[in-house]
Amino acid sequence: xxxxxxxxxxxxxxxxxxxxxxxxxxxxxxxxxxxxxxxxxxxxxxxxxxxxxxxxxxxxxxxxxxxxxxxxxxxxxxxxxxxxxxxxxxxxxxxxxxxxxxxxxxxxxxxxxxxxxxxxxxxxxxxxxxxxxxxxxxxxx
Numbered sequence: 001x002x003x004x005x006x007x008x009x010x011x012x013x014x015x016x017x018x019x020x021x022x023x024x025x026x027x028x029x030x031x032x033x034x035x036x037x038x039x040x041x042x043x044x045x046x047x048x049x050x051x052x053x054x055x056x057x058x059x060x061x062x063x064x065x066x067x068x069x070x071x072x073x074x075x076x077x078x079x080x081x082x083x084x085x086x087x088x089x090x091x092x093x094x095x096x097x098x099x100x101x102x103x104x105x106x107x108x109x110x111x112x113x114x115x116x117x118x119x120x121x122x123x124x125x126x127x128x129x130x131x132x133x134x135x136x137x138x139x140x141x
Contacts, residue, residue: 007031008061008066009029010029010031010040010042010045011057011058011061011066012058013027013029013042014042014045014046014049014054014057015054015055015056015057015058015061015098016058017042017043017046017054018046018051018054018055021043021046025043026041026042026043026044027041027042027043028040028041028042029042052091052092052095053091053095055095055098055099056090056091056092056094056095056098057094057098058098059094059095059097059098060080060084060090060094060098063094063115064077064080065077065080075122075123079122080122083118083121083122084118086121086125087117087118087121089114089117090114090115090117090118092114093110093111093114093115096111097111113130116130116131116132117130119132119135120132120135123135124138
């Protein structure tokens with residue numbers, strides 16, 4: 001059992017649970033304080049997400065803003081989560097970048113294209129644009 005008031009701990013545990021899933025029954029986290037305290041099953045969260053989304057969760061969390069990375073302007077976790085649910089193609093890219101965080105990617109790679117589409121979709125759901133700079137120009141104008 002782990003105790004925390006920081007959601008980052010639970011995110012990291014869920015994102016890395018696939019590495020220990022065969023060796024442990026579960027990991028429990030005591031989350032919150034006072035009357036808001038609750039017990040969270042990491043295996044249950046892992047199973048609800050599925051292995052591919054759980055692996056992708058680490059990159060998603062860092063990319064959309066965490067304690068050590070900035071968030072997108074006016075777009076919080078809820079918007080990012082709903083975008084991810086609607087844009088499932090991002091899961092594979094998120095998972096690859098979470099498992100191999102220092103993967104060298106080219107500007108014209110599939111990963112960059114997917115990340116740009118994800119960001120654009122967060123701001124303009126119906127946009128056919130493929131590059132963030134074009135979307136920024138459209139939003140500005």
